[in-house]
Amino acid sequence: xxxxxxxxxxxxxxxxxxxxxxxxxxxxxxxxxxxxxxxxxxxxxxxxxxxxxxxxxxxxxxxxxxxxxxxxxxxxxxxxxxxxxxxxxxxxxxxxxxxxxxxxxxxxxxxxxxxxxxxxxxxxxxxxxxxxxxxxxxxxxxxxxxxxxxxxxxxxxxxxxxxxxxxxxxxxxxxxxxxxxxxxxxxxxxxxxxxxxxxxxxxxxxxxxxxxxxxxxxxxxxxxxxxxxxxxxxxxxxxxxxxxxxxxxxxxxxxxxxxxxxxxxxxxxxxxxxxxxxxxxxxxxxxxxxxxxxxxxxxxxxxxxxxxxxxxxxxxxxxxxxxxxxxxxxxxxxxxxxxxxxxxxxxxxxxxxxxxxxxxxxxxxxxxxxxxxxxxxxxxxxxxxxxxxxxxxxxxxxxxxxxxxxxxxxxxxxxxxxxxxxxxxxxxxxxxxxxxxxxxxxxxxxxxxxxxxxxxxxxxxxxxxxxxxxxxxxxxxxxxxxxxxxxxxxxxxxxxxxxxxxxxxxxxxxxxxxxxxxxxxxxxxxxxxxxxxxxxxxxxxxxxxxxxxxxxxxxxxxxxxxxxxxxxxxxxxxxxxxxxxxxxxxxxxxxxxxxxxxxxxxxxxxxxxxxxxxxxxxxxxxxxxxxxxxxxxxxxxxxxxxxxxxxxxxxxxxxxxx
Numbered sequence: 001x002x003x004x005x006x007x008x009x010x011x012x013x014x015x016x017x018x019x020x021x022x023x024x025x026x027x028x029x030x031x032x033x034x035x036x037x038x039x040x041x042x043x044x045x046x047x048x049x050x051x052x053x054x055x056x057x058x059x060x061x062x063x064x065x066x067x068x069x070x071x072x073x074x075x076x077x078x079x080x081x082x083x084x085x086x087x088x089x090x091x092x093x094x095x096x097x098x099x100x101x102x103x104x105x106x107x108x109x110x111x112x113x114x115x116x117x118x119x120x121x122x123x124x125x126x127x128x129x130x131x132x133x134x135x136x137x138x139x140x141x142x143x144x145x146x147x148x149x150x151x152x153x154x155x156x157x158x159x160x161x162x163x164x165x166x167x168x169x170x171x172x173x174x175x176x177x178x179x180x181x182x183x184x185x186x187x188x189x190x191x192x193x194x195x196x197x198x199x200x201x202x203x204x205x206x207x208x209x210x211x212x213x214x215x216x217x218x219x220x221x222x223x224x225x226x227x228x229x230x231x232x233x234x235x236x237x238x239x240x241x242x243x244x245x246x247x248x249x250x251x252x253x254x255x256x257x258x259x260x261x262x263x264x265x266x267x268x269x270x271x272x273x274x275x276x277x278x279x280x281x282x283x284x285x286x287x288x289x290x291x292x293x294x295x296x297x298x299x300x301x302x303x304x305x306x307x308x309x310x311x312x313x314x315x316x317x318x319x320x321x322x323x324x325x326x327x328x329x330x331x332x333x334x335x336x337x338x339x340x341x342x343x344x345x346x347x348x349x350x351x352x353x354x355x356x357x358x359x360x361x362x363x364x365x366x367x368x369x370x371x372x373x374x375x376x377x378x379x380x381x382x383x384x385x386x387x388x389x390x391x392x393x394x395x396x397x398x399x400x401x402x403x404x405x406x407x408x409x410x411x412x413x414x415x416x417x418x419x420x421x422x423x424x425x426x427x428x429x430x431x432x433x434x435x436x437x438x439x440x441x442x443x444x445x446x447x448x449x450x451x452x453x454x455x456x457x458x459x460x461x462x463x464x465x466x467x468x469x470x471x472x473x474x475x476x477x478x479x480x481x482x483x484x485x486x487x488x489x490x491x492x493x494x495x496x497x498x499x500x501x502x503x504x505x506x507x508x509x510x511x512x513x514x515x516x517x518x519x520x521x522x523x524x525x526x527x528x529x530x531x532x533x534x535x536x537x538x539x540x541x542x543x544x545x546x547x548x549x550x551x552x553x554x555x556x557x558x559x560x561x562x563x564x565x566x567x568x569x570x571x572x573x574x575x576x577x578x579x580x581x582x583x584x585x586x587x588x589x590x591x592x593x594x595x596x597x598x599x600x601x602x603x604x605x606x607x608x609x610x611x612x613x614x615x616x617x618x619x620x621x622x623x624x625x626x627x628x629x630x631x632x633x634x635x636x637x638x639x640x641x642x643x644x645x646x647x648x649x650x651x652x653x654x655x656x657x658x
Contacts, residue, residue: 039390040383040397040444043431044375047228047404055204055227056123058265060085062241069241070269072113073291074178078269079113087113088120090173095187098170101126104148104199104206105187106141108155110134110180111247111256111272117174118154119260127151128220129205133252134180135159137520139478140216144208148218148411149192149199156182164188179274197411206411207254207346210459210468210526218411219254225349226261228404232376233262236340236354237295237319241267244316246296248273252523253465254346255323259297268295279613279630281305282621285312292316300325301496303339305618311335323351325461326452331357332365343372343452345466347409347419347436348401352379353450371449372442378404380432382424383444390424391444396453399442400424402432460489460497465525467499472528475521476501481509486537486545487528490554498592498612500554501528502537509533515607529607530554530594580624580643580650587619588612588639599640603633626650 062069067082079087099105105127109115122129130150132141138161144150145161153160157169167190174185199206203220210216239245245263247270249256263270277287284306288296294316298306303322311334323342331339336359344352355373357364375381380402383391391397402423409416423435441453460467469487476485483504489497503514511531519527532553538546577585581599589597591612603613613633621627626649628642636642 037392037394038446039426040393040395041390041427042375042381042444042448043428044379044403045377047378048231053227054223055230055261055265056120056223058227058230059120059123059261062265062267066241066267069267071264072116072178072272073244073269074113074181074272077113077177079175081267084113084117084120087117087173087175088124091117091121092124094170094172095121095125098187098189099125099127099151102199102201102203103127103151104130106130106132106144106150106153107251108132108134108136108141108153108159109174109182109185110251112175112178112181113272114174114176114178114181114185115247115251115272116260116264116270118172120264123204128199128203129257130218131205131207131251131256133250133523134182136252137522138162139520140522143215143521144218145190145196146193147196147215148206149196151192152187152189154185154187156184157186157188160186160188164190178272180272199411200408203408205257207257208252209346210466210471215474216471217415219346220408220411221346221349222408225405225407226257228378229258229349229351229376230262230265232351232378233258234266236356237262237321239263239266239268239295243268243294244271244292245269246271246273246293246298248278249297249299250278253299253324254350255297255299258350262295276630278302279610279634280617281309281614282617282627283630285309285315288312288315288317295319295321297321297323299323300327302614304328305614307331307335307339321354324465326369326454328369330361330363330366330368330370331359333359335359335364341370341372343450344405345401345436345438347407347438348379348405349407351376352401352405353381355449369452371445372452373450374448375403376405380427380435381444381450382427382435383442383450384424388424390426393444393446393448396441396443398456399438399440399450400435401438402427402435406432406434406436460499462489462497462499462525465523467526469499472499472501472518472522472526475518475526476503476514476531478521479505479509479514479517481505481507482514484537486547486550488547488551488554490551492591499526499528500550501531502550503531503533504535504537505533512605516605524609527607527609529592529609529612578643578647580646581640583620583623584616584639584643584646587616591615597639599643600638602638603636603642606639620646624650626653 063081063085068080070078071081071084072079105122107118119129141161167188169186169188172185176183199220202222204223206218206220208216245268247259249259271291277283300322317337320337321340321342327341339357340354342351342354344350353373353375355371382400383397384400385391385397409420420434420436423432439456441456443451458469472487473485476482486502488500491497511533515531538549589595592607597606617628632645
C-alpha cells in the first residue's frame with residue numbers, strides 16, 4: 001500500500017496471486033569492481049501487450065459484458081455495473097462543462113458507491129482525481145488549494161471549507177445509500193489561488209504525501225502506470241467476476257486508488273468497509289466473513305494484530321495484500337489466505353515490490369521480518385551506495401526505483417527534479433531513463449529479493465502513512481502562541497511508532513488546546529499522541545536541539561498506577577481506581593506514551609487514533625477475555641466510562657473471565 005506506500009518514501013501495496021511469486025528478470029551486468037558479486041539491480045518481468053488497454057476502457061468492457069453483475073455491495077444494497085455507469089453519466093450531465101479534461105478535482109467522499117461513481121465520472125471527463133478523504137481538516141484543505149489548482153471540491157457541503165460553502169455549488173445526483181455515504185453531495189467551485197500549480201496534462205490521478213516544508217506535496221500519476229499495476233494485481237490475485245474486493249483503505253491514502261480500480265476493471269464487486277472495521281481486528285475478520293470478501297488490501301499496523309490472532313477457518317478470503325509499514329513477522333501456518341508483503345511509495349504508483357507468503361511455506365510463523373520481495377512487471381529496483389554507485393548484493397544502500405511504475409512527478413517541478421533523477425551509471429537506459437530516490441535503506445539478497453532496513457532521513461510511518469515530523473512541527477507553529485515545536489517519533493517494544501510533540505509556548509497555551517487545534521491541519525495519522533510544553537529545549541554539545549534526549553523522554557515508561565495516580569494527574573478526586581480502571585488507564589498511558597493521562601480524559605482528545613484503539617481493544621481482550629467493540633470505546637466521554645463498560649461486560653460474562 002503506500003501507504004503503501006516523499007521527498008519521502010517507503011510504503012507498500014502489493015498483490016500476488018494464485019500463481020507462484022512473480023519471477024523477476026535479473027540483470028547480468030558486469031561484476032562489481034570491488035567484489036565478486038552481482039550488482040544490486042533487478043528488472044521486473046516485461047509488461048504484457050494487454051497492459052496497453054486503459055483503466056477506463058477495461059471498466060467499460062465489464063459494463064458491456066456483464067451489466068447486471070454486482071459492482072458495489074454495501075450491506076443489503078447492491079449496485080450493478082449498469083447502475084453504476086448510469087449514475088456516472090448523471091454526474092457528467094450535472095457537471096456539464098464546468099469540469100474539463102486535465103482539471104484537478106478534490107474528492108471529499110468516503111468509501112461508498114458514490115465514491116466509485118465519482119471516480120468513473122471524472123475518468124470519463126479526463127479530469128484528475130484527487131482523493132482527500134471524507135473529513136479533511138479545513139486548514140489542510142485551504143493549504144492544498146492554495147498550492148494546487150483545484151477547480152472544485154466534491155463532497156458533503158458541511159465538510160467543505162467556509163469559503164467553498166459560500167461559493168457556487170452544483171448538487172450532484174450521487175447514491176446516498178450505504179454505510180459511509182454522505183446524505184448530500186455537491187461540487188463546489190472557486191477560482192484557484194494565484195500561482196497554484198495545475199496537474200500535468202497526462203495525469204490520471206494525484207495524491208498528497210507528507211512534505212518537509214509543512215505543506216503536503218501532490219504526486220501526479222499517469223494512466224499507463226496505474227494500468228500496469230492493475231494488470232499485475234489481477235494476475236497475482238486472480239481477481240475476477242464473482243470475487244469481492246475490499247474497499248477498506250482510507251480514501252486519502254493512495255492504495256485506495258488501487259483497491260477501487262482493481263475491482264472495477266476485473267468485473268468483481270467492491271465492498272465498502274464500515275469505519276468500525278478499521279479500528280478493531282476482531283471486527284475486521286467478522287466483516288471478511290459476513291461480507292464474503294475474497295481479496296483485501298490492509299495497512300500493516302492493522303494486519304499484524306489480525307495475523308497474531310487465531311486465524312478463522314471459515315473465511316472466503318484468498319489474498320491479503322499488506323503494506324504501508326515494515327512487517328515484523330511472517331503469517332502462521334493456520335493462515336489460509338496468501339499474504340503479500342507489499343512495498344511501494346506513491347511516487348511509484350502504490351506497489352513496487354512484493355513477497356508472497358503461504359501456509360505451506362517452510363518458514364510460516366517465523367518471527368523474523370519477511371523481505372519486501374522482488375519488483376512487479378515493468379518496475380526496476382536499484383540499490384545505491386553513498387557515493388552514488390550501484391551497491392553490490394548484500395551491501396546496504398538507498399533504494400531507487402525506475403520503470404513504468406514511476407509517477408509523472410510532483411506538481412512542483414523543482415521538487416520533481418530533486419527526487420526523480422538520472423539512473424546511476426551502468427543502468428540500461430532502455431529499461432529506465434530516470435529513477436525515484438526513495439530515501440529508504442534496503443539490502444538486496446543474492447537471489448534478488450530486497451530486505452527493508454529503515455529510513456535514511458527523519459521521515460516515519462504512523463499507521464502505515466508516511467509522515468514528515470517537520471510538517472507536524474509547522475502545523476503546531478501556526479498557533480501564534482507557539483514559538484517553536486520539535487516532534488519526535490519514539491517506538492514501542494513492538495517497533496510501532498507514535499508522535500510526541502515538544503513545544504515552547506507563550507500566552508498560556510495548553511497542550512489540550514494545541515492538540516485540538518492541530519487536528520484541523522493534519523490527517524489523523526499525523527496528529528501527535530501527546531503535546532508537552534517545555535520552558536526550553538535540551539541542547540547538545542553543538543548548541544542544537546538534543547533530539548536524542550527528547551526521544552528518551554518520550555520513550556520513558558509511564559509511572560506505576562496507584563489508586564491516587566489514576567486520578568490525581570488531571571485533578572480528579574476519587575477514592576481509588578477499580579481493577580478495570582487500572583487496566584484501561586495503564587494500557588492507554590503505555591500506548592500513548594503519556595503518563596499524565598487520567599481517567600477523566602477523553603480517549604480521542606488524549607491522542608487516541610484508530611491504530612491505538614485497535615491495540616487497546618486487543619490488549620483488553622488478551623487480559624480479560626472480553627472483547628469490546630470500537631464504538632463502545634469511541635462513544636464514551638472518558639476513560640472511566642470505558643472501564644465501566646468493561647466492568648459491565650465482565651459481569652455479564654461471568655467471573656471465569658475476570
